[in-house]
Amino acid sequence: MLSELGYTLTRMAVSAMAANIVSSSIQPLQKVATLKCIDEKISSDPDVKLAWAQHYIKKGFVALERLLKDYAGRFATGDEVYLADLFLAPQIHAAIKRFNVDMTQFPLLSRLNEAYNEIPAFQDAMPEKQPDTPLASAS
Amino acid sequence: MASVSGDNKKESELKLKLKLYSYWMSSCSCRVRIALNLKGLKYEYKAVNLLKGEQLSPEFTNLNPIGYVPVLVDGDLVLSDSFAIILYLEEKYPHLHPLLPQDLHKKAINFQAANIISSSVQPLQNLATLKCIEEKISSDPDLKLAWAQHYTKKGFVALERLLKDYAGRFATGDEVYLADLFLAPQIHAAIKRFNVDMTQFPLLSRLNEAYNEIPAFQDAMPEKQPDTPLASAS
Numbered sequence: 001m002l003s004e005l006g007y008t009l010t011r012m013a014v015s016a017m018a019a020n021i022v023s024s025s026i027q028p029l030q031k032v033a034t035l036k037c038i039d040e041k042i043s044s045d046p047d048v049k050l051a052w053a054q055h056y057i058k059k060g061f062v063a064l065e066r067l068l069k070d071y072a073g074r075f076a077t078g079d080e081v082y083l084a085d086l087f088l089a090p091q092i093h094a095a096i097k098r099f100n101v102d103m104t105q106f107p108l109l110s111r112l113n114e115a116y117n118e119i120p121a122f123q124d125a126m127p128e129k130q131p132d133t134p135l136a137s138a139s
Numbered sequence: 140m141a142s143v144s145g146d147n148k149k150e151s152e153l154k155l156k157l158k159l160y161s162y163w164m165s166s167c168s169c170r171v172r173i174a175l176n177l178k179g180l181k182y183e184y185k186a187v188n189l190l191k192g193e194q195l196s197p198e199f200t201n202l203n204p205i206g207y208v209p210v211l212v213d214g215d216l217v218l219s220d221s222f223a224i225i226l227y228l229e230e231k232y233p234h235l236h237p238l239l240p241q242d243l244h245k246k247a248i249n250f251q252a253a254n255i256i257s258s259s260v261q262p263l264q265n266l267a268t269l270k271c272i273e274e275k276i277s278s279d280p281d282l283k284l285a286w287a288q289h290y291t292k293k294g295f296v297a298l299e300r301l302l303k304d305y306a307g308r309f310a311t312g313d314e315v316y317l318a319d320l321f322l323a324p325q326i327h328a329a330i331k332r333f334n335v336d337m338t339q340f341p342l343l344s345r346l347n348e349a350y351n352e353i354p355a356f357q358d359a360m361p362e363k364q365p366d367t368p369l370a371s372a373s
Contacts, residue, residue, distance in 0.1 A: 016222060
C-alpha cells in the first residue's frame, strides 16, 4: 500500500509520525467538541478555552518543527506532497484563523503554509470554500 | 568489513536490537508491545517514568520532542507515535504475523477502529491531558474521572456500533489485526484505571476476554512490564 508511493521506509514513517502528531496530539484537543466539553463541564471562560487550544497546538507545532527539519523540502517530507502535508495544511490553517497562534515561532510550518496556499487542490478544500461555509466566512 | 570476534559480535547484536522507550501504564506503548510480541521481535525495554517527568528530560525530548512514549529506535531510525511505529513494523516485517487484512474494506475498518481509539479516546484521557486539566482548570479528582469516562464511553459506543457487522473471534474477523492492538490496551485502561461499566459494551467485553487468552497480548499488559511498580505487578 504505502510502499507503492515510492517512499523509502524512513520517509514513510516520518510522514505517518507527522500526520499522527496532528491527528492524535493536536486536533482532538482543540476541536469544537472538546472545547464545548470544557465550556459546559469545567469553565465557561473563553480565555481558558483559547489558552487550552493554543497550548496543544504549540506543543504539537514545536514537535513538528523539530521532526521535519531534517526531511522537509518544498513540502513536509520532500519535494512532493504526501500524507503529512494533508494533515498539516488544515491544522496550520486552524491555528492561524481560529486560534491566533503566533506563527513566527514556527518558520518551517509557516513556509509550508505558503506552499500549500499555492496549490488549488489544497485551496479548494479550505474551510472558506465549502458548500456549507457561512457567508460571513466565505472567500 | 572486518569480521567480528565473540565480544564484538555480542556488542553488534546489542546495537542491532530494537529499543522501545515505554512506560508500563501507557496504552500507546502497550499497542506497540503487542505488535512486537505478535511478530516475535525481541527488543530492549527502556523505561520512561511519566509520573516522575522523565519524558521531559533533554535526553528524551531529543528523541521525541513532543515528550510522548512509545519511541522505537531501530538502528539509526528514531520513530515515535504508536500508529507510525506499527505501520513501520508492518512494512518492514510483513511476513511476521501480518497486522492488516488483504481485503480493502476490512483494512479500512481496522484503520477506522484504531483511530477512534488513537484520536478520539486516548488523547482525551492520557496522563498529560488529565494533568493539564488539574493544573490549569480544576483539581477536583471527580472531574478528571468524569472527563476520562465521558470520552472512553463515547468512543466505546462508536466502536460497538462500528464493529458489530465485522467482528468474529476478534474485532474485524477471526484473526488478530491492527484494531485489536488498539482496542486491548484501551479496554484494559477503561476497566483498571477508569472503572468504566463494561456491561453496556458486550462486544468489547467479549473481545477483552479473547485478548486475555493470548500470551502476546498478556505479556504486553501494564502489570507485566520491567518498570511495573511492585504494588501493580502480576
